[in-house]
Amino acid sequence: SSVDDVLAMLDLVVADAELGPAIDADRVGISGHSAGGGTTLAVAATGDFAGYVSFASGARDDTELPDMPSMFMAGEIDTIIEPERTRSAFDLAPAPSWYLEFADSGHLAFSDLCAVGDGDATLIGLADAAGLSDFLNDGIRRLGTDGCEEPNRPVTEVWPGIHQATTGFFRFVFGIDEEPIGVDASVVDGVTVDSK
16 A cells, blocks of 8 residues: 555665664654645554645545644645645644645645746646647646646745745654744735644
C-alpha cells in the first residue's frame, strides 16, 4: 500500500549512512496534496509523528484522525476536492489544528503544476505542445488545470501564504517556536483561518 511505501521510505532514509545522521527521527512531520493528503492522514495514524499538513484533501467520515497537531489547507474554488471535504477533515481532527482556505484558488494552488517551465506554462500546456493532446481525456485535463486558469488567481500569489503557514506550523510542532508564527490571516491576502 502507499502507507507501507511511505513508512519503508522513511526507514530507508533514517538507516542511510549519509542521510540518517542528519535526521532527527523523533521529530518527523509529513504532508501531502490531494490523494497524497489522504495518504498523509493514514501514515500519521500509524506512528509517532510531530504533526502533519494535508493540502486539498479530505477524510472519510469514519476516519479517526491521530492525536497530534495538524493543518488542513483548501482552495475556495477547488472542483476536484471541494473545500467542504477538507473542512470536514479539519472538523474531525483533535486540537491543536488549523484550517486555511485560500480565496480564488483551486486544487493545484498547492503544487507547481500551474507554473512549470518558462513563463506561465502549465503541465497540460506542455503536454499539448509536445503533441500529447490525444492522450489527455477530459478528466485528466480537469485534474491538470484546476487552479491554473481564471477565475483562479495566479498560484504565485498564493504560494507565499502556503509556504509561510506550513513553515510556521512545522517550526511549532518541532519545538523551534513556542507558538506558531504566521499561521493566521496575515500570511497572504484572501485567506481565512480557523483553529482549535
